[in-house]
Amino acid sequence: MSLEEKNLPFDEYVYNDKWRSRTIDVKTYWEYHKRSIENLEEFWASIARELEWFRPWDRVLDASNPPFYKWFVGGELNLSYLAVDRHVKTWRKNKLALIWEGEPVDQAGYPTDRRKLTYYDLWREVNRAACMLHCNFGIKKGDRVTLYMPMIPELPIAMYAAWRIGAITNVVFSGFSADALADRINDSQSRLVITADGFWRRGKVVRLKEVVDKALEKAPSVENVIVYRRLGLNDVPMTEGRDWFWDRAMAGVPHNAYVEPERLESTHPSYILYTSGTTGKPKGIVHDTGGWAVHIYATMKWVFDLKDDDIYWCTADIGWVTGHSYIVLGPMLMGATEVMYEGAPDFPQPDRWWAIIERYGVTVLYTSPTAIRTFMRFGEEWPRKHDLSTLRIIHSVGEPINPEAWRWAYRNLGYQNVAFGSTWWMTETGGIVISHAPGLYLVPMKPGTNGPPLPGFEVDVVDENGNPVPPGVKGYLVIKKPYPGMLHTIWGDPERYVKTFWSRFPGVFYAGDYAIKDRDGYIWVLGRADEVIKVAGHRLGTYELESALISHPTVAEAAVIGIPDPIKGEVPMAFVVLKQGVAGTDELRKELRQHIRNTVGPIAEPGQIYFVTKLPKTRSGKIMRRLLRAVATGAPLGDVTTLEDETSVEEAKKAYEELKKEVS
Known part of the structure; x- marks a missing residue:
């Protein structure tokens, strides 16, 4: 048995009575999958025909210039039309499209800011915003528009409006710094920035316009800035002739304004989304219009199985690709009702999310493993305060989910009566590639796996030379054939x-x-190949060690880093968050080190374990391991603008220094 195989429940199948009639065995699924790959173009064309095109395509796939593949060449469509117009023409016109909840609550814990928009409401707002962009600011097809906004309805409205007139969106996460914003504006050469005066986060005001002003000192391409009054601040700095409040920019736009959707080529870029690599400047990932729409439509059907009476909630931020694909576009393609929340998951108490699920009767939940592990630390009593029985499907996204977190959520959120999957995809793929698919068929679930590749995606695991590796052996994840949503x-x-x-x-x-x-x-993604610790020549993924630690009954969360060692090259160090009521003692520290030896192997034993109450994370829930590495090595912290809670770094420093003194 390989080192990687020892801590993964490859043979722990979970069946679910609710899905029994739609469950198939693995062999039957692979037969279906094989047919989709053998007839790749016709398979994807059959799905594309379910959407409305202004003009049908001439070719399904143009592979004449690999790897610059083109999908549905010659076809014409518009994302704004697909998301809102086509529903307004049907009975869904007055169906609830969006339920928005702001962070502030009253003394009883009930939200004070709530908005509900039907598809007709959304259609009218999108047309007015499109008219404003095109008529008042001259934005046209091919122009880039940067959006630096909080999680408010005006963010997707602005995106639909831009896509309606053929503009290319460049959404920048509202937690990024002025320099990061300037870099993305400059690289995209955006003409216009849309932002807000600020928003709420953990009960505090976060001001955005000042960040934009600082960024624009280095971004000369921007001609105008539109500012939405989310907080109604009276002291927002405004540059005359350049800056405009949203309401004033809309003042002359008729309430019944209509902008004809631009007939866009399938290959026309819909958005640029920048990803930060381990080195070099951020990469501006470009996705098209037609291929991306088909990919998202298919995966919304297969993975989320949305029905007309579902209430869908993706907890991601639109500043990341998950929000683009599965908040802004996917649910609207399906004519769904979705929930959108502005604030922190544990404000004012750790049951905020569970209150939202109960309040609106959420049936389909898409969230992150990091969030689940955070809630594990708070304990089971918080979800037990609420009725979560409406949930029928849960999926996770963003990073590998460890089996223990899967079991916790399956038991405490899904009452052991949901379809539960861990999706794998990335900014570059545009949409989900590997997942359980209850909307198609549900193969037996396994705690911690991502599931099989979806139909139409040929995925494999290979060695250094590109050859497939045997089952149970770690390798590199590759996709062997083009697919519609690809960058x-x-x-x-x-x-x-x-x-x-x-x-x-x-x-x-x-x-x-x-x-x-x-x-x-089934594919078990272990994490980034660049998040690897090399101990005495052995390559260990941080996910493997973190998952092993979390499998211990006392541990809620863990972050593992590697630090230089003169003998071994690197040694693992672990920062561990314990479950409530558990004390961090030297005896427990020894027990956890032995637990790693038993579950992964002696080579993986951490050089030291530090107990903390929280890990440094971004607002989207990603653990910032580089900050912990900086703490342990004495290196500069670098950019911390996306850090959710600065006290997490200070606590890590304190834990590191205190244990260092004890050891010395």
Whole structure:
């Protein structure tokens, strides 16, 4: 048995009575999957025909210039039309499209800011915003518009409006710094920025306009700034002739304004989304219009199985790709009702999310493993305060989910009566690639796995030479054939696109992740291949060690880093958050080190374990391991603008220094 195999429940199947009639065995699923790959173009064309096109395509796939593949060439459509117009023409016109809840609550814990928009409401607001952008500011097809906004309805409204007139959106996460914002504006050469005066986060005001002003000192391409009054601040700095409040910019736009949706080529770029790599400047990932729409439509059906009476909630931020695909576009393609929340998951108490699920009767939940592990630390009593029985599907996204977190959520959130999957995809793929698919068929679930590749996606795990590895052996995750939602290039840098994704294994897409394929063909993504600790020549993924720690009954969360060692090259160090009521003692520290030896192997034993009450994370829930590495090595922290809670770093420093004194 390989080192990687020891801590993964490859053979722990979970069946669910609710889905029994739609469950198939693994062999039958693979037969269906094989047919989709053998007839790839017709398979995707059959799905594309379910959407409305202004003009049908001439070719399903143009593979004449790999890896610059083009999907549905010659076809014309519009994302704004697909998201709102086509529903207004049906009985869904007055169906609830969006339920928005702000962070502030009253003394009883009830939200004070709530809005509900029907599809007709949304359609009218989108048309007015499109008219404002085009008529008042001259934005046209191909122009780039940067959006630096909080989680408010005006963010998706602005995106639909931009797509309606053929503009290309560049959404920048509202937690990024002025320098990061300036870099993204400059690289995209955006003409216009849309922002807000601020928003609420953990009961505090976060001001945005000042950040934009600082960024624009270095971004000369911007001609105008539109500011939405989320908080109604009276002291917002405004530059005359450049800056406009949203309500004033809309003042002359008729309430019944209508903007004809631009007939866009399928290959027309819909958005640029920048991702930060381990080195170099951020990469502007470019997605098209037609291929992305088909990919998202298909995965919304298969993975989330949305029905007309569902209430869907994706807890991500629109500043990341999950929000683009599965908040802004996907639910609206399906004519769904979705929930959107502005604030922190544990404000004012750790049951805020569970209150939202109960309040609106959420049936489909899409969240992150980090969030689940955070709630595990708070204990089971918080979800027990609420009726979560409406949930029928839960999926996770963002990073691998460890089996213990899967079991906790399955038991405490899903009452052991939901379909529960862990999706794998990335900014570059545009949509989900690997997942359980209850909307298609549900193969037996396994705690911690991502599931099999979805139909139409040929995925494999290979060694250094690009050869498939045996089941249970760690290798590199690759996608062997093009698919509709794939990125088309890196904005302004096609050579970097080829070098980054297509050069490691010529002819196939390299995802940059370690993974294992088990005997049933399920994929277990282990995390980024660059998040690796090399101990005495042995390569250990941080996910493997963190998952092993979390499997101990006292541990809620863990972050593992590698620090230089003169003998071994690197040694693992672990920062551990214990469950409530558990004391961090030297005896427990020894027990956890032995637990790692038993579950992973002696080579993986941490050099030291530090007990903390919280880990440094971004607002989207990603653990910022580089900050912990900086704490342990004495290096500068670097950019901390996306850090959710600065006290988490101070606590890590204190724990490190105190244990260092004890050891010395």
